[in-house]
Amino acid sequence: MAGGKKQDKGKKNTLSKNKQKALQREQDRKQAVFNAFSNHYEQEWGAERWQGLLEALQKPVRHCLLINKYCHTDDLGTKLTPLASNLERLEYLQTRCLVSRDQSRYPPPSHDRHKLRDYYILDAGSVLATEALELEPHDHVLDLCAAPGGKSLAILQKLDPRMGGQLTVNELSNDRRRRLRQVLDEYLPPDVVEESITVTGRDGTKRYSEPEQYDKVLLDAPCSSERHLLHDEKEFEMWSPKRTVINAKRQLALLKAAAYSVAVGGLVVYGTCSISSVENDKVISKMLRKGKVPLEVVRRKWPIGEPTKYGWIVLPDKTEGWGPLFFAVLRRTGVEKEDKVASEDEEEEDHAQEEQGEEEEEEEGA
Numbered sequence: 001m002a003g004g005k006k007q008d009k010g011k012k013n014t015l016s017k018n019k020q021k022a023l024q025r026e027q028d029r030k031q032a033v034f035n036a037f038s039n040h041y042e043q044e045w046g047a048e049r050w051q052g053l054l055e056a057l058q059k060p061v062r063h064c065l066l067i068n069k070y071c072h073t074d075d076l077g078t079k080l081t082p083l084a085s086n087l088e089r090l091e092y093l094q095t096r097c098l099v100s101r102d103q104s105r106y107p108p109p110s111h112d113r114h115k116l117r118d119y120y121i122l123d124a125g126s127v128l129a130t131e132a133l134e135l136e137p138h139d140h141v142l143d144l145c146a147a148p149g150g151k152s153l154a155i156l157q158k159l160d161p162r163m164g165g166q167l168t169v170n171e172l173s174n175d176r177r178r179r180l181r182q183v184l185d186e187y188l189p190p191d192v193v194e195e196s197i198t199v200t201g202r203d204g205t206k207r208y209s210e211p212e213q214y215d216k217v218l219l220d221a222p223c224s225s226e227r228h229l230l231h232d233e234k235e236f237e238m239w240s241p242k243r244t245v246i247n248a249k250r251q252l253a254l255l256k257a258a259a260y261s262v263a264v265g266g267l268v269v270y271g272t273c274s275i276s277s278v279e280n281d282k283v284i285s286k287m288l289r290k291g292k293v294p295l296e297v298v299r300r301k302w303p304i305g306e307p308t309k310y311g312w313i314v315l316p317d318k319t320e321g322w323g324p325l326f327f328a329v330l331r332r333t334g335v336e337k338e339d340k341v342a343s344e345d346e347e348e349e350d351h352a353q354e355e356q357g358e359e360e361e362e363e364e365g366a
């Protein structure tokens with residue numbers, strides 16, 4: 001009996017030792033990913049900037065309230081009056097957005113008398129990116145990667161369905177498209193959804209059948225989303241520099257399709273919430289070199305953030321916590337040249353060149 005107990009005790013100790021070792025290995029692996037991540041971005045941003053940027057990225061994400069113009073004003077007033085002393089308008093945005101002075105949490109959105117939600121909670125950088133579209137009330141707009149729909153709602157605050165304004169929202173993922181539809185139904189009167197909004201579920205990397213259909217195209221591309229990763233242990237473990245390169249390939253394919261869909265003279269806004277230049281400026285640079293659709297970069301100074309080679313970036317260490325949000329504004333300047341329409345062979349050649357270009361750019365940056 002006594003011998004048996006001893007054995008059990010020994011087994012328990014071995015088990016716990018094994019468990020301890022496994023835990024240690026897990027810790028070491030996490031630390032290695034973090035070190036690789038930090039070294040990668042330290043090289044990109046420089047040691048001094050990276051320290052402050054990393055700290056800012058690790059802080060809780062900052063939000064503002066995008067006020068829904070379709071919500072009944074009296075109902076919104078009743079809700080916001082008790083909070084008024086702690087809320088101020090973000091004056092530098094044309095779109096009506098409020099922010100809490102002390103960065104406290106907001107009460108969840110509520111319904112007005114017509115069952116429409118009063119505000120949407122999002123990053124001010126996201127609203128700024130939609131303002132870069134220079135929207136007119138009558139514009140026909142495509143939001144190519146739209147779910148869950150925050151930027152679509154910001155666009156809709158500027159469009160006027162009575163003046164012919166139309167929005168197509170596209171989203172590849174079925175689940176996310178379902179959420180997008182739900183958001184649109186919750187925030188917009190049924191006649192606006194019915195008459196002015198089209199929801200599609202295409203692969204945005206493929207060209208839409210009709211070229212030059214839209215006045216403006218927003219491409220809020222899927223990206224590495226580093227701030228989000230830093231707040232999600234499981235997701236963070238998946239980070240690698242390779243993932244950035246894979247994202248950049250998809251982003252370029254999406255951007256080519258976006259440019260194909262915009263009318264001559266119209267604007268494409270390319271955006272990401274990544275801090276990686278591979279997913280930001282380098283995608284624009286490749287597009288300008290390799291795209292079949294002629295585009296020019298539109299430069300402008302924005303109230304928050306800083307310029308990059310081709311666009312603008314809002315980063316939390318320099319903007320009271322907003323971002324990251326990169327965006328670049330591209331104007332289509334002409335028709336796609338016939339002789340430049342890609343055959344499959346040419347596309348493959350493009351891929352090979354892109355890979356080579358990537359290596360060259362990496363060397364340039366080193």
Ligand SMILES: C[S@@+](CC[C@H](N)C(=O)[O-])C[C@H]1O[C@@H](n2cnc3c(N)ncnc32)[C@H](O)[C@@H]1O
Binds near residue numbers: 145146151220
């Ligand atoms: C950055 S999120 C968009 C966020 C959205 N614009 C917003 O403000 O709420 C990118 C979206 O693109 C979608 N996506 C990824 N690949 C796509 C593709 N090939 N075509 C269309 N959508 C795609 C993802 O499912 C994701 O919902």
